[in-house]
Amino acid sequence: MAPANVCTGEEGKLVFYYVAKNDFLSLKSIILQHNLNVDIYDEHGMTPLKSAAYNGHKEICQFLLDQGADVNCKNHEHGYTALHFAALSGNAEVCQLLLDSGANSHPLNSVGRTPSQMAAFVGFHNCVAVINNYIPKSEVEYYTLTHGLETEPKLPSVYASPLHKFIMQVNVHPVRVALNLQPTLIEDLPRIKKILELMCEKEMKRGAESNEVMSFKLHYLSCIVAEVIKCSFRSPEKQSDPVELFVRKILVRKRGEEYIDFLIRDIVREFPFRECTIFRQMVTSLANQKDSPPALSLVTVAINGQRGFSDDVKTCATCGEEKASKKCSKCKQVQYCDRECQRLHWFVHKKECNRNNEELINKMENSVKIN
Ligand SMILES: [Zn+2]
Ligand SMILES: [Zn+2]
Numbered sequence: 001m002a003p004a005n006v007c008t009g010e011e012g013k014l015v016f017y018y019v020a021k022n023d024f025l026s027l028k029s030i031i032l033q034h035n036l037n038v039d040i041y042d043e044h045g046m047t048p049l050k051s052a053a054y055n056g057h058k059e060i061c062q063f064l065l066d067q068g069a070d071v072n073c074k075n076h077e078h079g080y081t082a083l084h085f086a087a088l089s090g091n092a093e094v095c096q097l098l099l100d101s102g103a104n105s106h107p108l109n110s111v112g113r114t115p116s117q118m119a120a121f122v123g124f125h126n127c128v129a130v131i132n133n134y135i136p137k138s139e140v141e142y143y144t145l146t147h148g149l150e151t152e153p154k155l156p157s158v159y160a161s162p163l164h165k166f167i168m169q170v171n172v173h174p175v176r177v178a179l180n181l182q183p184t185l186i187e188d189l190p191r192i193k194k195i196l197e198l199m200c201e202k203e204m205k206r207g208a209e210s211n212e213v214m215s216f217k218l219h220y221l222s223c224i225v226a227e228v229i230k231c232s233f234r235s236p237e238k239q240s241d242p243v244e245l246f247v248r249k250i251l252v253r254k255r256g257e258e259y260i261d262f263l264i265r266d267i268v269r270e271f272p273f274r275e276c277t278i279f280r281q282m283v284t285s286l287a288n289q290k291d292s293p294p295a296l297s298l299v300t301v302a303i304n305g306q307r308g309f310s311d312d313v314k315t316c317a318t319c320g321e322e323k324a325s326k327k328c329s330k331c332k333q334v335q336y337c338d339r340e341c342q343r344l345h346w347f348v349h350k351k352e353c354n355r356n357n358e359e360l361i362n363k364m365e366n367s368v369k370i371n
Helices: 009-020 024-034 048-054 058-066 082-089 092-100 115-121 125-132 137-144 157-168 174-179 185-204 212-234 242-251 255-269 277-287 295-304 339-370
Strands: none
Touching: 009 024, 009 048, 024 058, 048 058, 048 082, 058 092, 082 092, 082 115, 082 125, 092 125, 115 125, 125 212, 125 295, 137 157, 137 185, 157 185, 157 212, 174 212, 174 242, 174 255, 174 339, 185 212, 185 242, 212 242, 212 255, 212 277, 212 295, 242 255, 242 339, 255 277, 255 295, 277 295
């Protein structure tokens, strides 16, 4: 076995050669045959894992990680980690793999840039979204244990997985956020809100390791949960579903859009950490009355990065989820993720659906007449 962390001899050179060529089989065979250390590096501090990440080759990255490659290796001459390189490759799955393998989500390179900033710079919105929305599950599980003088944990363990998934959701449309509280988190909204607030504060108080984007997102989610809680007080005698009440408030034409805009502006203003960049940027954009974008798209861009021109996708009319594949079966003019989203939207879509249908019938009749 080669001594740790030096690129020695022909075998080391071959490892880099095979990684550069994306030749998985040759790479695998040389490493296994000679029992090579996979954390070798060249004169620039490039490791095989960094090189594979830069190539966006998931299978090779997975293999190197299985062989014990250091996912947070910082030997690079400009301070780039494997995640920096994955972000530059544009391959979101490789970013996800590295994060799941313990990569620090926001290390700084020698010019003070994080991986998600690098991805944003070159326009890889998918990589930005994956990195910015990532949080290790252990951060949630922390609250399922007792600390200090506590006699019971702040969070029953049944909520750990659903809450982790809830935090990692990429779509921050308030309707989707509220729907994702079902079926488990809805059982104890005040507790979920409290944990989100604690996590928001914790993310901001890590000194150099602070993650302001995640901190803001946790604040945002806790505020949406607070709005859903308000809806459960509105008609307690009717036993109506607070999520449904909240969603209907948003979906009403015009009034709903105003409500969302107002709500999100309030959420931004109430963010407790006013010194950070993300807060200042959002406040500046929102204050610019003339060409200020809707508050929801501003928050979406702050968390998920700016979309490229090429990824213009069909979104769900109810919750803004991407790749909504179901169409309204009557008019075929609107998309939804599923039946639930279509059901929730029907009370507003009903009217336009009939209108769409009449237009469609007129068009067809006209074309028949012409022929
Ligand atoms: Zn939907
Ligand atoms: Zn329709």
